[in-house]
Amino acid sequence: AIEAADSKWNTQTPKRVKDFQEGIGNLYKYGGSTKNYANVYAKGGKMDNSPMVARLDKYMTQYGITNPYLKSAMMGVILAEGSMTGKAENMNYSVSRLPEVWSTFSTTGKRVAKGTGAKYANDLAKKYAKNPQALANFIYGNRLGNSGQDTDDGYTYRGRGLNQLTGKGSYKTMGEKLGVDLVNNPELLNTNPDIQAHSAVRFLYDRIAKELPKLVNKNSKYKKRFGEYVDFNNIDNLKDASFLMTSANAGLGNIPKQEAFNKRLKGSEKCVDLFIEGYTPSENMENFETT
Secondary structure, eight states: OHHHHHHHHHHHHHHHHHHHHHHTGGGSOSOOSSTTOOOOOEETTEEOOOHHHHHHHHHHHHTTOOOHHHHHHHHHHHHHHTTTTTOOOOOOOOTTTHHHHOGGGBTTSSOOOTTOHHHHBOHHHHHHTTOHHHHHHHHHTTSTTOOOTTSSHHHHTSSBTTTTBOSHHHHHHHHHHHTOOTTTOTTHHHHOHHHHHHHHHHHHHHIIIIIHHHHHHHOHHHHHHHGGGSSGGGOOSHHHHHHHHHHHHHOTTSOOOHHHHHHHHHHHHTTHHHHHSOOOOOGGGTTOOOO
């Protein structure tokens, strides 16, 4: 049934490219994890029904996420991280961009402002520029459950999926939760739409439903920052929901940067009407199994 829905969706997408392009531009990516597959398109700045949206909603509901603001905020994170295609993290950086993203490539020892990287790039930046595999192994080696920089773990387990799951440790943990071997089959986070949707929702759910209450109970700092969000289905506005989801995806110990928060909030704003009105798969999705 899923394949039938995907096939039907594919036959409709060419007519919708113009609507997509006029909707929200580059935030929503046209294309997908298989050839000629469009997971989602936008018209008039609003989300429409699609196989991937239906999958995500199915798993959000399955895990008890019923709040429309929270559902929209989760979509905002997904759209900013892996778009709706779950493509692998692009590690192909220029010399000038590297010191803007990682301090280790800057002569100042700190990240520099966007547009100024060429002035501050060090010799290390020149070594790893335009060398995605080596860069990923350098950045992610000996971290996040990965082996050393002399292995390909960093590149193999770079960000993948709708919310860019990163690190061998995370792949192992998520695979065990879903009953899928993601360590030996990491590409499933790029190519299997159901696993993409399930892993993204499960990751964010675990952060807000399991980790958050423990942190709030143990630490006054977290209680002050997140205490009002423990009952997450009671959140009554999009900004709070987006703050919680942005924090959850980055790690609850990190305060989201304003630019990152704004990008995710903007994405969630495109989805909120859909969930407030009460999302159900449309006639385009009549063959999609939601159970």
